[in-house]
Amino acid sequence: DSGVTQTPKHLITATGQRVTLRCSPRSGDLSVYWYQQSLDQGLQFLIQYYNGEERAKGNILERFSAQQFPDLHSELNLSSLELGDSALYFCASSVFGYAQGDTIYFGEGSWLTVV
């Protein structure tokens, strides 16, 4: 158990819908990262928050958005869902704001299936 909690574990939804994935970081960690893992793209970095502020942005679509709340939990919102958004979405956390010199721990992921 990494200490990073993600909900829901599995989600099936229809095209055009909107879903919210939730992440609670490890106790004491200030950074939250979101990654997407699909069969054809591998593990792709989406976005990072540190202590409530956006720190780095990767290949995140405009239909997707995220935020980190004052209690440090984070939510990833996916809207206007398409079949190609079906993937395993990971949240990860670390103590500091930089990946340098900081072990990053991953949650168990949220499996999203868009039908």
Next chain:
Amino acid sequence: GIQVEQSPPDLILQEGANSTLRCNFSDSVNNLQWFHQNPWGQLINLFYIPSGTKQNGRLSATTVATERYSLLYISSSQTTDSGVYFCAVARLRETGTASKLTFGTGTRLQVTL
């Protein structure tokens, strides 16, 4: 961006055999981690090893930062070692920040009885 290459892409071993997985990266890094993704999709931290050598039970890892590669050794493999092994790195950017891990494409390991 930084490129991360892992080899071999696929590996089949009999239980009890040893193996070496390799990770090459294209630039200087300040973070290198090895992960095991089990058949249920969980990503499990194995090592944080930007340089040097570490051991944890049957697993050990060595990173030679100056030559831009890392090796993961699995000894006396067990069926529970099956899954995909990922190497991930973070590079210090010009601005002095590095905020993401870039993953390799992984080595898929199958350990058979």
